[in-house]
Amino acid sequence: xxxxxxxxxxxxxxxxxxxxxxxxxxxxxxxxxxxxxxxxxxxxxxxxxxxxxxxxxxxxxxxxxxxxxxxxxxxxxxxxxxxxxxxxxxxxxxxxxxxxxxxxxxxxxxxxx
Amino acid sequence: xxxxxxxxxxxxxxxxxxxxxxxxxxxxxxxxxxxxxxxxxxxxxxxxxxxxxxxxxxxxxxxxxxxxxxxxxxxxxxxxxxxxxxxxxxxxxxxxxxxxxxxxxxxxxxxxxxx
Numbered sequence: 001x002x003x004x005x006x007x008x009x010x011x012x013x014x015x016x017x018x019x020x021x022x023x024x025x026x027x028x029x030x031x032x033x034x035x036x037x038x039x040x041x042x043x044x045x046x047x048x049x050x051x052x053x054x055x056x057x058x059x060x061x062x063x064x065x066x067x068x069x070x071x072x073x074x075x076x077x078x079x080x081x082x083x084x085x086x087x088x089x090x091x092x093x094x095x096x097x098x099x100x101x102x103x104x105x106x107x108x109x110x111x112x113x
Numbered sequence: 114x115x116x117x118x119x120x121x122x123x124x125x126x127x128x129x130x131x132x133x134x135x136x137x138x139x140x141x142x143x144x145x146x147x148x149x150x151x152x153x154x155x156x157x158x159x160x161x162x163x164x165x166x167x168x169x170x171x172x173x174x175x176x177x178x179x180x181x182x183x184x185x186x187x188x189x190x191x192x193x194x195x196x197x198x199x200x201x202x203x204x205x206x207x208x209x210x211x212x213x214x215x216x217x218x219x220x221x222x223x224x225x226x227x228x
């Protein structure tokens with residue numbers, strides 16, 4: 001079946017540092033890929049998405065590129081802020097059948113001033 | 114704009130008790146779903162619905178029942194709670210095929226503890 005693997009956290013960075021959170025996936029067919037963010041005490045919200053190979057999703061300074069050859073969708077940001085502290089989830093869609101999202105286990109990011 | 118509303122936010126149950134987690138959305142979304150979030154395991158799909166009167170099982174449906182009598186509401190029932198059901202539960206909805214849009218709108222979560 002489909003699965004998503006993320007790097008374990010927590011990831012602790014200083015403000016203005018460069019961020020990379022790794023995400024790889026296993027899927028049949030051609031899934032769409034997503035990053036969700038969960039701020040403390042809140043539900044998840046969509047951060048960015050890519051629906052086909054080589055697409056780049058971007059939002060709020062975050063970027064991720066859909067790499068079919070390496071089955072990866074790594075999240076990057078050039079300069080993190082304290083307000084980026086949250087848990088980040090990589091996810092993929094099942095384009096047939098259940099119409100659900102498969103989530104990774106999440107990576108907690110802590111940004112220190 | 115309320116979005117997805119879940120109640121209660123916190124609940125403590127004893128083993129064997131029953132309860133219902135409520136979920137309501139005011140966005141006229143056809144698709145609604147329930148996930149549970151456990152440490153180190155991400156979110157796992159319990160049940161979902163693609164419209165009123167239609168429900169289906171997700172990845173971890175055992176011990177849970179759902180119904181969808183209206184577009185707005187999608188309650189999750191625990192008939193006989195077990196400690197393994199201690200978790201944070203999220204309701205989420207979508208306006209179209211989640212496979213295409215990927216945009217699920219989540220509630221704030223319900224933290225359930227079963228003693």
